[in-house]
Amino acid sequence: MEPDLSVEFAGIKLPNPTILASGILGVSSEVMVRASRAGAGAVVTKSFNRKGREGYRNPSFIEVPGGYLNALGIPNPGMDEMREEVAAVSKAGVPVIASVFGFDAEEFAEAASKGEEGGAVAIELNVSCPHVREVGVEIGQRAEMVSEVTRVVKARVKLPVIVKLTPNVANIQEIAKAAEGAGADALTAINTALGMAIDVDAAAPILGGVYGGLSGPALHSLAVRTVYQAKAAVRIPIIGVGGITDWRGAVEMMMAGASAVQVGTAVMYRGVDVFREITAGMSKFLQENRYRSVREIVGRANKSDHI
Ligand SMILES: Cc1cc2nc3c(=O)[nH]c(=O)nc-3n(C[C@H](O)[C@H](O)[C@H](O)COP(=O)(O)O)c2cc1C
Helix, strand or coil: CCCEEEEEEEEEEEECCEEEEECCCCCCHHHHHHHHHHCCCEEEEECEECEEEEECCCCCCECCCCCCCCCCCCEEHHHHHHHHHHHHHEEEEEEEEEEECCCHHHHHHHHHHHHHHHHHEEEEEEEEEEEECCCEEEEECCCCHHHHHHHHHHCCCCCCEEEEEEECCCCCCHHHHHHHHHCCCCEECCCEEEEEEEECCCEEEEECCEEEEEEEEHHHHHHHHHHHHHHHHHHCCCEEECCCCCCCHHHHHHHCCCCCCEEEEEHHHHHCCHHHHHHHHHHHHHHHCCEHHHHHHHHCCCCHCCC
């Protein structure tokens, strides 16, 4: 018998646990629908805020060993236009999660409302964005800020609210608990890790914005560790993301405690077919190991005495 790949978390039902990660295929609804047709169980939009952003100067995206660094600066056309893109994806019958950000809690809440109006199934809060009052600090690095943004958004929308964790913190469990305590329905872990690259001939940083977010295989073990630790700290479901390129990486993430997985960078270099490859591989693995449902592997590797 074919194993059951369907998952349910935070009241969201998906035909399989793979989700297109935020920011990967740009802002247009067509590419999000294409990812779904190619097998993704759901899609996350590019993060958007109230008025939109231009992004940083080039070079803003480079290849490094095992992955990529991007310093795009979250370019997006703003919440009014993104509301229409969300609506187009939703009308096509695709479960769409609206990713929002802001420079304060109110901006997060306004963008989240637009996502809700557009027909999103959930809101994902991208807290890996700059803190207005503290230069060089991400909102997601401060438990009290994560808590405030989550509370304000929860009060504004009826949809499930998912907080996307940044790995650039000393204690992930503290931030995960802050989000849960403020009413988050789920967590996504992780966003990119802060990195940089230097042009040795020019003796200067390569990226226009100096630092960039590391994504791809180089991030995978860091992401698995983060999911594993977050799982031990909270009761709410976790969506695992970071360096997943094949079914094994997806299964690993779920065994660490993820109820679903997001795929980002691998879609950029392997194309949207990666979703079907991952679900086919997962299905074969489950069958060979006599699991009847993918839900049986969630948190399977958790050993509480190691956390
Ligand atoms: C080009 C690019 C753009 C991204 N844009 C966003 C974004 O707008 N919002 C967000 O929350 N994450 C963004 N991310 C992070 C991804 O959603 C994901 O968390 C990260 O890349 C790790 O997963 P991966 O290794 O599968 O890519 C972006 C990543 C890349 C590579």
